[in-house]
Amino acid sequence: MSTSVFLLRELLGAVRPRSALFLGLTLLSVFVLLASFASFFLLGTAVETADSGGLAPDEVVVRLSPRLSAAAIDGLYLRLQERPDVARIRFQFAQEIAPGETGGRFTIRTTSPEAASAVVEAVRVLSGVTSAERGSAPEPTGGILLSTTTRIALLCGLVASVALSLVAARKGFRHLLRGFAGEIRLLRLAGVSERVIQRPVIGLGLGIGCFACVLFVLGVYLLHLAAISRAGDAVGVTDAGRVLAVSVIGSVLGIVVGTLIGVYGASIVSSREFRPLA
Amino acid sequence: MIQVSELHYSTEDGLKVLEDVHLRVDHGELVYLVGPAASGKSLLLGLLGAQIPPQRGQILVYGRNIVRLSSEKTLELRRRIGYLPQGYVPLPRTVLENLVFKLRSLGDFREQAEEKAVIALEAVGLLREQSTEAADLCAIDRVRLGLAMVACDDPLLLLLDDVLDGLTPDEQEEICRVLERIHAGRMTILTAARGPLPRTADGRRVIALADGMVSDP
Numbered sequence: 444m445s446t447s448v449f450l451l452r453e454l455l456g457a458v459r460p461r462s463a464l465f466l467g468l469t470l471l472s473v474f475v476l477l478a479s480f481a482s483f484f485l486l487g488t489a490v491e492t493a494d495s496g497g498l499a500p501d502e503v504v505v506r507l508s509p510r511l512s513a514a515a516i517d518g519l520y521l522r523l524q525e526r527p528d529v530a531r532i533r534f535q536f537a538q539e540i541a542p543g544e545t546g547g548r549f550t551i552r553t554t555s556p557e558a559a560s561a562v563v564e565a566v567r568v569l570s571g572v573t574s575a576e577r578g579s580a581p582e583p584t585g586g587i588l589l590s591t592t593t594r595i596a597l598l599c600g601l602v603a604s605v606a607l608s609l610v611a612a613r614k615g616f617r618h619l620l621r622g623f624a625g626e627i628r629l630l631r632l633a634g635v636s637e638r639v640i641q642r643p644v645i646g647l648g649l650g651i652g653c654f655a656c657v658l659f660v661l662g663v664y665l666l667h668l669a670a671i672s673r674a675g676d677a678v679g680v681t682d683a684g685r686v687l688a689v690s691v692i693g694s695v696l697g698i699v700v701g702t703l704i705g706v707y708g709a710s711i712v713s714s715r716e717f718r719p720l721a
Numbered sequence: 722m723i724q725v726s727e728l729h730y731s732t733e734d735g736l737k738v739l740e741d742v743h744l745r746v747d748h749g750e751l752v753y754l755v756g757p758a759a760s761g762k763s764l765l766l767g768l769l770g771a772q773i774p775p776q777r778g779q780i781l782v783y784g785r786n787i788v789r790l791s792s793e794k795t796l797e798l799r800r801r802i803g804y805l806p807q808g809y810v811p812l813p814r815t816v817l818e819n820l821v822f823k824l825r826s827l828g829d830f831r832e833q834a835e836e837k838a839v840i841a842l843e844a845v846g847l848l849r850e851q852s853t854e855a856a857d858l859c860a861i862d863r864v865r866l867g868l869a870m871v872a873c874d875d876p877l878l879l880l881l882d883d884v885l886d887g888l889t890p891d892e893q894e895e896i897c898r899v900l901e902r903i904h905a906g907r908m909t910i911l912t913a914a915r916g917p918l919p920r921t922a923d924g925r926r927v928i929a930l931a932d933g934m935v936s937d938p
Contacts, residue, residue, distance in 0.1 A: 446825070446826060446827075446828055449825050449826070450826065453822065625810060625811075625812045625813070626812060626822065629812065629822070629823060629826075629870075630826055632772065632799070632804055632806065633799065633800065633823055633826065633827060633874075634796045634797065634798070634799030634800035634801075634802075635796070635826055635827070636793075636796050719772065719806060720767050720772050720773060720806060
């Protein structure tokens with residue numbers, strides 16, 4: 444067994460209820476941090492977008508022949524406007540649509556998506572109309588929409604969990620290392636290097652991060668299972684690929700945060716109270 | 722073995738603790754460094770043991786000048802010196818586990834560490850107390866444990882700070898006998914004491930330290 448592993452075991456042996464409480468709180472904070480991070484990508488409802496033409500389902504686009512006279516366009520406009528299922532109508536000249544476009548177009552907003560089909564059928568048979576099409580039903584793009592309040596709450600959760608993990612880690616490591624102070628002083632007297640002394644503390648931080656990752660991945664997986672069995676609105680949780688990606692990235696984040704917490708704890712070892720001849 | 726020349730040391734507020742100290746201790750010597758409280762004995766031992774960074778002067782320990790050692794070489798040197806600080810407090814473990822912890826931290830396997838620990842405890846006369854909690858030991862046995870702790874990994878040099886302090890005259894005699902046993906003519910030992918020394922120490926070289934100056938009769 445290497446010296447570092449031996450010292451890590453000895454350090455764990457020095458854990459007392461008070462230090463265990465704060466280190467447990469650190470673990471919980473890291474878990475909350477990971478959960479807040481994951482929520483940005485897994486919770487919320489799907490973002491809905493219109494079809495490729497950019498039309499809403501209650502909209503109809505009517506393309507006109509370039510040969511139509513202004514009077515004929517006016518006539519068509521008035522006829523369409525009189526329809527009870529047309530809420531609004533707008534005309535655009537060819538030059539307004541795109542360069543090289545011939546003929547103008549009407550963009551009609553119907554009173555409901557159901558009315559759009561009837562309008563298309565009616566308009567297609569009119570003289571001077573080259574095509575008429577309506578917007579299709581919305582399709583989820585894979586994006587997830589979170590309300591502003593939720594975003595702010597998650598962001599606050601992230602910041603609070605980082606702050607709490609640092610405070611709890613400092614208290615936890617301080618209590619733990621005070622119970623291990625005699626050993627640290629002895630190691631220094633015996634000529635053990637700082638790196639060897641600090642490594643178990645960093646290892647403990649890493650262990651906390653890894654344990655938080657395990658809980659996090661387990662939580663995400665269970666949430667995924669629950670979501671697919673209930674077919675809820677949170678599309679992110681039902682998407683296996685997204686769940687896997689978030690789990691992997693979250694785990695890496697947890698390991699990094701755990702290591703940083705360990706480094707933060709190891710910095711306490713350098714303080715004066717752990718020096719043999721202070 | 723140990724050669725100190727022109728050693729000076731001042732506190733942060735300019736108080737001179739050691740002033741132009743010259744000292745030589747040969748390999749295999751058992752030397753007593755005697756001086757009143759706050760005379761600089763602990764500081765001198767801390768400097769010799771590479772525990773306190775020196776300020777000015779030259780300290781040669783086994784041919785290495787401590788003043789110029791890199792931090793890595795300093796650690797290497799510390800591992801070859803057994804330094805027992807004043808008021809040594811054992812770890813809250815059994816006597817045997819105190820030694821095993823130190824030896825395992827220095828890279829020994831459990832069996833090897835236990836073997837060395839038993840030899841050291843036998844040398845200081847504490848083998849029967851190996852399973853006793855160190856906190857339950859009496860004053861003299863704590864000193865014995867401290868001696869076993871510093872001697873267990875067979876160092877070249879032992880630096881013992883005020884180990885006789887707080888002991889009865891009989892106990893001081895006993896500790897000096899233990900030192901003679903550990904020394905056995907092969908290990909170099911420098912022991913700081915406030916004096917007067919017990920009779921067992923008669924015939925041993927005594928270096929006096931007062932007001933930061935050394936007198937070596």
